Amino acid sequence: MSSLTQSPPSRAVTTAPRKRAKGREVWEESPTWFGQFGKGTVLTVVCALVIVPVWAVVITSFSTKSSINAAGGLVLVPHGLSLQNYQLIFSGGTVSQALYVSLFVTLIGTALSMLVSVLAAYGLSRPRSFGQRPLLMMLIVTMFFNGGLIPTFLVVSDLKLYGSMWAMILPSMVNVFNILIIRSFFQNTAAEMIEAARLDGANEWRLLWSVVIPTSRPVLAVMTMFYAVTYWGTFFNALLYEPDSRKWPLAMVIYEYTYSGNQMPGMGTTGIGGLQNASQLGLQMCVVSLSLVPIIVLTPFVQKHFSKGMLTGAIKG
Amino acid sequence: MSWRIRLRRDKSLLLMTIPALALLLVFNYLPMAGIIVAFEHYDIYQGLVHSDFVGLDEFRQLVANPDFWHAFENTLVISFVQLVLYFPLPIALALMVNTVLSSKVRGFIQAVVYLPHFFSYVLVITIFQEFLGGAGVLNVFLNKHGISSWNVMTDPHTFKYLVTAQAVWKEAGWGLIVFLAALAAIDQSLYEAAAVDGAGRWRRMRHITMPGLRGIVVLMLVLRLGNALSVGFEQMLIQRQAVGAGAADVLDTYSYIYGIGGGFGSATTMGADYSYGAAAGLFKAVLSLILILGANRLAHAFGEDGLYRK
Numbered sequence: 162m163s164s165l166t167q168s169p170p171s172r173a174v175t176t177a178p179r180k181r182a183k184g185r186e187v188w189e190e191s192p193t194w195f196g197q198f199g200k201g202t203v204l205t206v207v208c209a210l211v212i213v214p215v216w217a218v219v220i221t222s223f224s225t226k227s228s229i230n231a232a233g234g235l236v237l238v239p240h241g242l243s244l245q246n247y248q249l250i251f252s253g254g255t256v257s258q259a260l261y262v263s264l265f266v267t268l269i270g271t272a273l274s275m276l277v278s279v280l281a282a283y284g285l286s287r288p289r290s291f292g293q294r295p296l297l298m299m300l301i302v303t304m305f306f307n308g309g310l311i312p313t314f315l316v317v318s319d320l321k322l323y324g325s326m327w328a329m330i331l332p333s334m335v336n337v338f339n340i341l342i343i344r345s346f347f348q349n350t351a352a353e354m355i356e357a358a359r360l361d362g363a364n365e366w367r368l369l370w371s372v373v374i375p376t377s378r379p380v381l382a383v384m385t386m387f388y389a390v391t392y393w394g395t396f397f398n399a400l401l402y403e404p405d406s407r408k409w410p411l412a413m414v415i416y417e418y419t420y421s422g423n424q425m426p427g428m429g430t431t432g433i434g435g436l437q438n439a440s441q442l443g444l445q446m447c448v449v450s451l452s453l454v455p456i457i458v459l460t461p462f463v464q465k466h467f468s469k470g471m472l473t474g475a476i477k478g
Numbered sequence: 479m480s481w482r483i484r485l486r487r488d489k490s491l492l493l494m495t496i497p498a499l500a501l502l503l504v505f506n507y508l509p510m511a512g513i514i515v516a517f518e519h520y521d522i523y524q525g526l527v528h529s530d531f532v533g534l535d536e537f538r539q540l541v542a543n544p545d546f547w548h549a550f551e552n553t554l555v556i557s558f559v560q561l562v563l564y565f566p567l568p569i570a571l572a573l574m575v576n577t578v579l580s581s582k583v584r585g586f587i588q589a590v591v592y593l594p595h596f597f598s599y600v601l602v603i604t605i606f607q608e609f610l611g612g613a614g615v616l617n618v619f620l621n622k623h624g625i626s627s628w629n630v631m632t633d634p635h636t637f638k639y640l641v642t643a644q645a646v647w648k649e650a651g652w653g654l655i656v657f658l659a660a661l662a663a664i665d666q667s668l669y670e671a672a673a674v675d676g677a678g679r680w681r682r683m684r685h686i687t688m689p690g691l692r693g694i695v696v697l698m699l700v701l702r703l704g705n706a707l708s709v710g711f712e713q714m715l716i717q718r719q720a721v722g723a724g725a726a727d728v729l730d731t732y733s734y735i736y737g738i739g740g741g742f743g744s745a746t747t748m749g750a751d752y753s754y755g756a757a758a759g760l761f762k763a764v765l766s767l768i769l770i771l772g773a774n775r776l777a778h779a780f781g782e783d784g785l786y787r788k
Binding site: 185186188189190200203204207208210211212214215217218232233234235237276277278280281283284285287290291292296299300303305306307308309310311312313314315316317320331332334335337340364365366369390393394395396397400401412413415416442445446449452453456457460461464467468469 | 499577579588597711716763770
């Protein structure tokens, strides 16, 4: 099993995606009209399957009760958009509160996760360091076997984390898979650069901070996003450890009030005026849209690094 | 070099790994020790150490319970459906996207299909609900045209296809990445040489592309088999009330529902029988480990690396 961790770093480099030349190679025959059309249709449909639902959700969140009623559900064609749903959910109450919780969990959790992961990845990335193999084994075993839900639940409860927001952060703070990916990137940092810095008197902390981290920005960006997205969507830990609805994150609020069909209570404005004119569906789609925003904003920035990170991860375990 | 010198030399490296190791010890290794709860009649007031040790008692109850075997069967069936209907899709999609010449169009397609991977299952299921549920777009359309409505979200008979569809919608685009990268790594001169030798498009696909993808396909298959018993825990849990336990209970949810119960859907909630739930969890964990190791051996038999090398 040990070779999992010791495969030569060069493999990740040689399989990195190559930039494709523009146009068709001279020896390639041009595709048939039928083939071209078929491919275009399939790919358009595939993209539409993602775009249309997201579009409908966002448009519905901006729609008034009357246009939602007219459409009989999700609004596909925008008609008289308004901000009233957002004004309602931001006026204090369940959703505003959940937004704070989600932001807290995401910001603190991601920062801590990255800190711990980068440190561990670097600590295990220097060749032939003391105790590296047994320590790596300790990490990897947790990918193959775990105590299961109940013992974990009992441990978290015994630590008095039940009902605390830290229960949404601490148990999932370390992701071994992410650490291994970061580690394999760190191993690829040019040895000459490290050697030069070492000669200039840099210790390991300095090396990590001034040489390794600056040259590994792409993978760190991807990993930050992975962690952030996981914390942003945190649901199960909240379900397990959070009995108090005031400490629920967005995903838990969506589950409780959208999927299980309960009405959204305590919208801030004491009901009468606001809720009468707002559609439950519109409000729910507001919350869903809010959950989508960071993902849609972040993805384009780190997208070009995904394949490198994923491939290294897939090949090197 | 003596170990003392190496220890002194590397002490800052060791220091760096301590936070991660400490967290793993607490949240991964401590629960492993806590597995002992499966062999006890756990009593909250007695705690782990002082509860009665009963050996395999809980396991005997477990295998005697038809509900457990039903959950086991559901797990295998859903896993199989996902293997057949989900696994080939990212490969097919990658082959297709790879032939798109314009890098702008390729980038756009990728950006779009990756997106759902980052949505949590709560979001995915909510979106499905609004499209296929009783008051969703599909049924509004059906009603308008006088066709009897069909609430896909609460139909236990088609539930396994529904969860597969959700998994495909969420993950197929993401699964694409690995195969696209593998395709890009195939030596282009092979294609050129084959074309010169008179091989048409399909023969090049069959003799160059397919062998080029073989390694990564086997690896992905091994990963899939190793995880065969962990199918969509959150998905099942969220939709359990809507379709009923009969269709939605898998090994993971079984362990959760019987072990902890959860404070929702009280009609189907069992009590908090920690020991029974832990026994179900351990049963699954051990089987999973055997599956992973077995799948890896299979990969080696195919001459591939699998998760780790021989």
